[in-house]
Structures are given as C-alpha cells and as structure tokens.
Amino acid sequence: MNMDTKLLNLDDESLICQVQEGSHEAFATLVDRHSNRFYRMAYRLVSSKDDAEDIVQEAFLKLWDRPNLWKPGKGGKFTTWFYRVVINLCFDHRKKKKLINLPEDIEFSDENSGPDVLYDVHQKQALLERFIHELPERQQLAVNLCFYEGLSNNEAAQIIGVKVKALQSLVMRAKTTLKYNVKQYLGGGSR
Amino acid sequence: MTMNFEQFKEKLLMYGADVRCWPKDIRSSALKTLESSPELQKLVEDEKRFEGVLNTRKYEEPSRDLAGRIVAAALPKKKKAQRNFGVFFSDVLSEFSLSRRAFAAVSVSLIFTLIIGFTIGYSNLSGYTSAEQYETHLEDFLNYEGDVL
Numbered sequence: 001m002n003m004d005t006k007l008l009n010l011d012d013e014s015l016i017c018q019v020q021e022g023s024h025e026a027f028a029t030l031v032d033r034h035s036n037r038f039y040r041m042a043y044r045l046v047s048s049k050d051d052a053e054d055i056v057q058e059a060f061l062k063l064w065d066r067p068n069l070w071k072p073g074k075g076g077k078f079t080t081w082f083y084r085v086v087i088n089l090c091f092d093h094r095k096k097k098k099l100i101n102l103p104e105d106i107e108f109s110d111e112n113s114g115p116d117v118l119y120d121v122h123q124k125q126a127l128l129e130r131f132i133h134e135l136p137e138r139q140q141l142a143v144n145l146c147f148y149e150g151l152s153n154n155e156a157a158q159i160i161g162v163k164v165k166a167l168q169s170l171v172m173r174a175k176t177t178l179k180y181n182v183k184q185y186l187g188g189g190s191r
Numbered sequence: 192m193t194m195n196f197e198q199f200k201e202k203l204l205m206y207g208a209d210v211r212c213w214p215k216d217i218r219s220s221a222l223k224t225l226e227s228s229p230e231l232q233k234l235v236e237d238e239k240r241f242e243g244v245l246n247t248r249k250y251e252e253p254s255r256d257l258a259g260r261i262v263a264a265a266l267p268k269k270k271k272a273q274r275n276f277g278v279f280f281s282d283v284l285s286e287f288s289l290s291r292r293a294f295a296a297v298s299v300s301l302i303f304t305l306i307i308g309f310t311i312g313y314s315n316l317s318g319y320t321s322a323e324q325y326e327t328h329l330e331d332f333l334n335y336e337g338d339v340l
Contacts, residue, residue, distance in 0.1 A: 028262040035261060039253040049251040057261045064265040125249040132248070147245060172204045182244050
C-alpha cells in the first residue's frame with residue numbers, strides 16, 4: 001500500500017493530525033476530499049463563484065498556516081469545525097461587501113396579482129436568492145445546511161452552535177417565510 | 192401510535208416532503224396518518240412543489256482545478272516558512288525521525304554545553320593577561336641579567 005492510498009484511507013481527524021506535523025500530502029488529501037463541499041456552502045452564502053472559491057482557498061490556507069487551530073480534544077468532527085471557519089469567512093466577506101449581488105432592479109408584482117405572474121427562470125432564481133438572503137443569518141444557515149447540504153439536524157445544530165430543538169425551530173421559521181414569499185411571488189407550495 | 196394534523200404539519204416543515212426519509216421513530220406513524228388523511232396528502236403535494244421551487248436555486252459548479260489551486264498555493268507558503276528558525280528545526284526533527292522527547296533532550300544538553308562553555312570562558316577573565324603586561328614581562332625577561340643556567 002503506497003503513501004497516497006494510506007492517506008486516502010485515513011479519516012479527517014487523522015489527516016489533520018498529520019497536517020499539524022507538516023504533511024503537505026495529508027493537506028492535499030483533505031483539500032481533495034472536501035473543497036467542493038465547502039465551496040457549495042460558501043457559494044450558497046456569497047452567491048458568487050469567484051468569491052466562494054477565494055473563501056474556500058483562504059480557509060484551507062489558514063488551516064495550512066495554523067493547523068493547530070484545530071483542537072482534536074474538543075471532540076467535534078473536523079468538518080463541523082471547518083464549516084464554521086468557512087461560514088465565518090463568508091459572513092466577514094458579506095460585511096465587507098455590504099451587499100450580495102441581489103437583484104435590486106427586480107420589480108415585485110402587485111400582491112393582488114397572485115402567483116400567476118410569470119417571471120423568466122433567471123428572475124425567479126434571483127428572487128429566490130433574494131428571499132433566502134433576506135432571512136436572518138441563522139435561519140439562512142439552517143436552510144442551507146439542512147435543505148441544500150442535506151446535513152443531519154444534529155450536525156447542523158453543532159455547526160450553528162444551537163440545540164437541535166432550536167435548529168428545528170430555525171428551519172421551520174425559515175421555510176414558513178420562504179413558503180409565503182414563494183407562493184406570493186413565484187407561485188408554488190402553500191402556506 | 193398516530194400523530195395529529197398539527198404534529199404532522201410541523202414535522203413536514205422540519206423533515207421535508209419525503210415522509211419515507213423522516214426519522215425512523217416517527218416514520219411509520221407518519222405514514223399511517225398520511226394514508227388516512229386526504230388533507231395531509233394535499234399538504235405533502237404542496238410541500239413537494241415548494242421544495243421543487245427551492246431546488247431551482249441557482250448554483251455554479253466550482254472550477255475543476257479548485258483543489259489543485261489550493262494545494263499549489265500552500266506550497267510556496269511552506270517554502271517561505273522554512274526560512275523560519277523554528278520551522279527549520281522542526282523539519283530537521285522530522286528528517287531524523289527524533290521523538291519530541293529525544294529532541295528536547297538533545298536541545299537541553301546543547302544548551303548546557305553552551306552554558307558550561309561560557310562559564311569557563313568568563314571565569315578565566317580574572318587570570319587574563321593583557322598584551323601590555325605581556326610585553327613588560329617579556330622585556331623583564333630579555334633584560335634579566337641574573338645567572339644563566
């Protein structure tokens with residue numbers, strides 16, 4: 001069994017221990033394994049391919065520069081911790097940028113016109129993005145982690161730093177608001 | 192045990208429209224409740240449509256070389272870091288496969304050797320003879336007119 005195969009068989013926590021000892025190969029294995037997953041999360045939060053890639057790169061380079069920031073003794077999984085790193089970078093990025101490229105120019109239909117108003121696909125996507133970005137931060141995270149990333153309630157709760165019950169409440173509130181907006185402006189689902 | 196309408200509605204928001212994917216402990220009771228209620232079946236259909244809309248959310252795939260780019264960006268950082276004295280020593284350590292304890296022992300013995308060396312060196316300062324004094328002694332020696340053996 002060669003070195004690369006050995007590394008591929010190691011779990012994240014063992015790999016990060018090797019990164020702490022300076023192993024570039026272990027670092028490369030971690031990046032290969034997880035860069036797409038963290039990119040997806042970053043993209044959901046910053047709505048830009050380039051920015052999301054930069055954020056994921058910055059997060060991994062931080063890990064490479066200061067691998068001891070990960071404390072195995074604290075229990076949690078590497079991915080849970082690293083999601084938090086990426087999410088914090090995304091929120092910092094959003095604060096710096098002040099606004100995400102939301103479609104400010106899109107006119108909302110008259111509320112009375114109901115869901116029959118037709119938007120093209122692009123406009124629908126832009127509106128949906130806007131509805132999600134207008135949710136409170138923790139509700140956004142809950143929807144992104146549970147619905148789009150398909151994480152378990154338990155893992156999502158750990159990432160956000162709340163109890164499972166609180167996470168479920170965040171998901172429910174977020175979906176209720178989204179459902180209302182979607183029904184109102186895009187037509188679909190019920191309240 | 193079956194669940195009531197409100198409980199089902201709550202779980203529907205929490206776990207989504209695919210009841211077969213709900214947690215095991217509530218799945219069978221949820222399916223029973225759903226079977227017997229056309230109203231809930233309509234709610235589930237609505238939820239499916241809503242999730243369909245959520246799934247139309249825009250997403251762009253990352254560049255194919257994202258991982259490679261990150262890995263490559265980490266390499267120059269490592270080279271730069273090697274100029275650092277501490278990193279250099281840790282690399283030496285890994286090169287010779289010394290354990291941390293062995294490395295500490297070697298370091299301590301080196302430091303002690305240095306301290307002992309300095310101590311000996313400074314203690315000789317009291318017996319130090321300047322070049323001037325040395326010259327005087329040499330002159331005395333040359334002008335010595337005593338018995339020659």
